[in-house]
Amino acid sequence: MEHDEIIENVKNSIIQMQGVGNTLLLNEEDREIIRELEKKADEMTLMGLGRGDNKGVKAVLKNDVIFAFTTNMNFCWPEGPNVILMHDGCVVGQDVDDEAKLEEVKTCKDKLVIGNIVIYDTSVLKKMDVKNNPLIVVLPPKPCADVEAVDKVCNVVLASPSPPSDEYLKEKMGLENLHGTGTFLLGFDFDCSCN
Template sequence: MSVCDLKNEDELMELVKEFLLQVKGVEDVLIISDEDKKTIEQLEEEAKGNVLMGMGEGDNQGIAEVFKREHILCFTTNKEYIWPEPPNVIMMQGGEMIGFDCAENEICTYENDPDYMIMGTFVMNKAKTVGNTGKPIVVLPPKPYNLGEIEVEDVVLGSPSTPSDEYIREAYNFEKSNEKGTFFLGFNKIKCLD
C-alpha cells in the first residue's frame, strides 16, 4: 500500500509498527510522544560528556539523527534480534578512528596483526592510540534501516544511551534484562503529489 493512500499520519505509524512487529526478535513497538522526545533529548544531552562503556566520552550520533526525523518509534528486542551490520560502536581520538566493533567472522583479520588488540568483537588499533592525544570519544553511529515496501524516506536507526534506555523501560514497563534492548527508529513521510 502506498503511504499516499493512507488517510492520516496515525495510519502511517500503525503501518510501520505492524511491519516492525513482524521482525524476528522485536517484542514491542511504541510511538514516541513529544513529551518523551523532549525527555530523551535531554537525557542524551546529559549523557554526551559521560564515559560510555568505560572507554571514553559518548557521542550518540544515531539518536541525534533519529530525532531529526518527523516520525519516531521505539522498539524493544530480545536476543533473537539481529543487530545492524557493524560497526555499531566506533572509538575516535584526535579525529581518527582507533577502535570499532566488527562481526565475529572478521576478527581473524586482526588476530595476528601486532598493531591490533582484540576485546571480544571490539578491535583497537594500538599503533594509532600511541600517537594520539586527547580524550577518546565513543560514537554510536546512525544506521540505515529497511522498512520493506513502506514508502518513507530518511529512515535511520539509533541505539539509546543507558539513561534513555532506562527511561523508556520504566515509562513503558519494559522488562529490565541484559538480553533485551531498545532501539529508536526515525523516518520522514514521502511527499505525495496531489
C-alpha cells in the same frame, strides 16, 4: 494516505521484524527527555576509552515520527559497524562481528581487541588524553530496510539508545530491565508526496 495510516503501517512493519517485542510511539515530552539523557550520556566516559557521540539517536530525534521498540536475543542487529572509535577526526577502531576476523586481529601486535571492539593502532592509546583529547565512541545512525519498504515514508533512521535512555524507554513501556533485552529507536519522515 493519512499520516495515522502510515504510522500504523510502520508499527506493523516493526512488529514483524524478528526479535522485536513491544513498540511505543514517542511524544514530544519523550523526545525532550531522551535528548537530555543522551546529552548526559555523551559526557560520560564510555568503556574507559572516551566520551560518547550517539549520532544515531541525534539523527532519529530530527525525524517527524519516532518509535521505540524492545528487542530480544533473536533480533538481528544492523550490519556493522555499530560502534566506531574516533580520535582527532580519524577512525581508530570499531566493533567486528566476524569471529574469524577477531581471532586473526588478536595475533597482530599493534592492534587491541576488547570484547568485539578492535583498536587498529594501539599507539593511539598512548597519545590520547582522556580529559582533553579523548577517544570519541560514535554510535552511527543505521538503515532499516523493513521500514524503508513502507509506502510514503522517507529518511528512516535506526539507532541504539544509551543505557539511560534504554532504561527510560523500558520503564515507559512497563518492562523490567532483563538480561538479553534491549531497545532501539526508529525515526522516519513523511514522504513529501504525502502532503
